Amino acid sequence: MRTAYVFTSRAIALLVLFQAAVIAFGVFDLAKTVEDDGSIDKSTAEDLVGLSLHGIGAMVLSVLVILLLIFSFFTKVPGAVRWALIVFGVTVLQWVFAIVAFSVPxxxxxxxxxxxAVAATAGIAGRVVSTGGATTPAAAEPAPAA
Structure with a gap:
């Protein structure tokens, strides 16, 4: 289960980077569409690839976060559940911000x-489990023999 947890946490962090890239693409595509056509309506906005990919990525990310939480209960590594819950919490907050932003940009x-925060906490979660519960890589190394 450790491998699944670490893989999932890293996939979450990478997916956040993907999300940033596709939303930037979507916004620039939106600006170009307005410049070329002079206006935009809801159906045109829904056809923009970057915006659509961002929405799909949000769904995939949410599934991965839930999987991370499930995996955390089976890893038996100190801190795994706590960090999965933190990732879950900042992801829920991310959804709240997204929903509210449609009314308050x-x-x-x-x-x-x-x-x-989502990317950072996912990265920390993966590191904690990959080092066996140590919060720093040095703490995971055995003490030198005297």
Whole structure:
């Protein structure tokens, strides 16, 4: 289960990078579409690949976070459940920011910043389990013999 946990945590962190890339693509594509056509409507926005991929990525990320939480109960590594719960919590917060940002666009800033928290906590979760519960790589190494 450790391998599944570490793989999933790293996949979450990488998927956050993918999310950032596709939303940037979507926004630039949206700007170009407005520039070329002079306007945009809801159906045109729904056809933009970057925005669609961002939505799909959010769903995949959510499934991975739930899997991480499930795996955490079977890894038997100190800190695995705690870090999976933290990843879960910042992911729920990410969804809240996303939903609220459609009514209050400035909240989108928090959505973007919180993405760093999702990636960072997922990375830490993977590191904690890959080092057997140590919070620093040095702590995972055996003490030198005297």
């Amino acid at each position: 400035a909240i989108g800033l928090l959505h973007g910043l919180n993405a760093f």
